[in-house]
Amino acid sequence: MRRGTFKDETVDYAAVGATQAPDLMQYPPERSVPAEEAWRIGSGEERFTIAGEALLSWSAQREGGLTLADVRPAAGPSYTGVGYDGEGRPIAPSRLESDQRFAADGTPFVGPGTTVHLHGHAGRYRADAEARVISVIEDPRRVGFALGTVSGSVVSGEELFLLEWRDNDEVWFTVRAFDRPVAFLYRLFPAMVRQRRRELFSRYLRAISPMYTTPA
Structure with a gap:
């Protein structure tokens, strides 16, 4: 089967939230290339907390070599994003409105419905896009968010960034994605598509993990 959840007119693909599906790698959205990587980045509550704050302040993107512009939180309290449980099943939002937080430079933290313009390259591959935050996870042992393309990208699809503080005290950073080629050369x-994705994954890891440094 092919996965197709509800269609959200604010993004340019139909399978909204599919990065949280357990069978993404086996049944990706139609004409999409799935990808998943997971890395152990340390252990303990402090490592989890620090990494979570970094992730929600866009560090994976910014320290990964991308520039953020025009970060716009959702216009009103009615948009709460799509919520999912640990097995990827949609659930009702736990609150109607999120408190807006800001990074030290004034950039709004990741929040449901936030839109952002990303600019830059992953190696020799373009990584420009207008994107929208589809969902945000903030649980005692899980922090993350899903980011979907709106326009301006060489691919159409979604990324999931997830931190987990596991029962054995290890902290893991997982990135999942599916990309449908849009630009002629990528089609x-x-x-x-796969080479671009591998480069992005590598940069995200360097940005979040204390064991790596971000390349120039």
Whole structure:
């Protein structure tokens, strides 16, 4: 089967939330290339807390070499994003409105419905896009968010960034994604989609993990 959840007119793909589906790698959205990587980045509550704050303040993107512009929180309290449980099943939101937080430079933290313009490259691959935060997870042992493309990208799809503080005290950073090639060159050479994704994953890890440094 192919996955197709509800269609959200604010993004440019139909399978909204599919990055949280347990069978993403086996049954990706139609014409999409799925990807998933997980890394152990340390252990303990302090490591989890520090990494969570970094993740929700866009560090994976910014320290990964991308520039953020025009970060706009959702216009009103009615948009709460799509909520999911640990197995990827949609659930009702736990609150109607999130308190808005800001990074030291004044950039709004990740929040449901936030839109952002990303600019830059992942190696030799373009990473420009207008994107929207589809959902945010803030649980005692799980922190993360899903980011979907709106326009302006060479691919259409979604990324999930997830931190977990596991029962054995290890902290893991997982990134999942699916990409449907949009630009002509990427449709002509599908291998470029995978190469671009590998480069992005590597940069996200360097940004969040204390064991790596972000390349220039």
